[in-house]
Amino acid sequence: MRRPHPPLAEERRPLWPKVVGALCVVGLVAGLGVWYLRDQIGLFLGEQCEATALSQSVSFRPDQMNHASTIVTLGVKRDLPARAGTIAVATAIQESKLRNLTYGDRDSVGLFQQRPSQGWGTVEQLQDPLYATNAFYDALVAVDGWTDMRITEIAQEVQRSGYPEAYADHEYQGRIIASTLSGHSPEGFVCRLDDPTAQGRPDTFVAAVSEQTGQAATAEGQVVSVTAPDARRAWSVGAWSVAQAKARNVTSVQVGDRQWTRGAGDSAMQWRDADESLPATSVRVTLHGG
Incomplete structure (x- = not known):
């Protein structure tokens, strides 16, 4: 009767390095998934702000909603109708995703991607959200009949956009955000934030x-x-x-x-x-x- 041979060297190697390696791979994949959800898709985990009105909700990162609040409340300060805030926020979502960009197409910068070469102001001025927003509202109210125009028509008049139809995709988001930040939808705006x-x-x-x-x-x-x-x-x-x-x-x-x-x-x-x-x-x- 043959006796079993002693285990070979490779058979005696412990399994834990392979287990640890596999766990590391799983952890890496999971970490990349969380990063993608939070920073690329965004808003499913971590800090977020949410506006709820008209039985619908819109979420963005806190820095984006910070800019949205500036846009809407400046319109309220100017006693403009809520539709002005809707138009302005929808435009900023389309142009910059509510980010104060230092770059853009040709010489475009800021929340609204306004161009110094088109007379909107200097680069430094357009990087100031208050200046940029007031410049947008100045151009908006100068359009005759703007309150009754479709947002695609307004975009063409105010922004001189080459793709005015794209603004309509964000009109409902602009309406919800403007409704909450202008006070028309009490308790409609909240944020989940880390400690100060x-x-x-x-x-x-x-x-x-x-x-x-x-x-x-x-x-x-x-x-x-x-x-x-x-x-x-x-x-x-x-x-x-x-x-x-x-x-x-x-x-x-x-x-x-x-x-x-x-x-x-x-x-x-x-x-x-x-x-x-x-x-x-x-x-x-x-x-x-x-």
């Missing part, structure tokens, strides 16, 4: 409230207060404050008796009853104390 990384600046926040929303604000410690002329304007300031939360280290926003509290979980994706009720026209913004 720096102390909030009440002085710069007060200045930004005035500059972007047109409302007066006061600060006491790390709390900024606004009294709006009506509830809709209060909700516009509140939504703007949430959209600015990541950049300005905001931890909570209260409008009337409702409050949004910063967080990285699903609890931050809704407004809740505040511990202390305020008048419907009052907004209270708390900044991180550091």
Whole structure:
């Protein structure tokens, strides 16, 4: 009867290197998948801001919604109808995906990809979202009958676009975002954010409230207060404050008796009853104390 031969050297090698190698491959693939979902497709994981109106929701990254809030509230400040915000946001989505780009086709730059060579302003001016947005609105309101025109017609008149039909693809997104940030859809704007990384600046926040929303604000410690002329304007300031939360280290926003509290979980994706009720026209913004 033959005895079994001793295991060969290769048979005696442990299996753990192969197991570890396989796990590393699986981990790498999973990591790439998460990166792709978060940064390329975006918005399925991690930080995000969401606007909900008309039974529909639109999501973008916090930096993109920061720009959207500037666009919409500047329109509100100018007493333009909500449609102006819709048109402006839809245009910025098409042109830059709501990013303040330093490059573009030929000499185009900024949120709206405006061209210095076409008289929009200098490169430095067009890289300022406030200047670029006001320049867009100046051109928009100069178009006779703009409130009744289709967005594709307006795009051709204002942007001198070679592909005006593309703007229509983003009109519903612009309408939802404009509705929430202009205060027409209370509680419609929320963000899920990581913890603040720096102390909030009440002085710069007060200045930004005035500059972007047109409302007066006061600060006491790390709390900024606004009294709006009506509830809709209060909700516009509140939504703007949430959209600015990541950049300005905001931890909570209260409008009337409702409050949004910063967080990285699903609890931050809704407004809740505040511990202390305020008048419907009052907004209270708390900044991180550091």
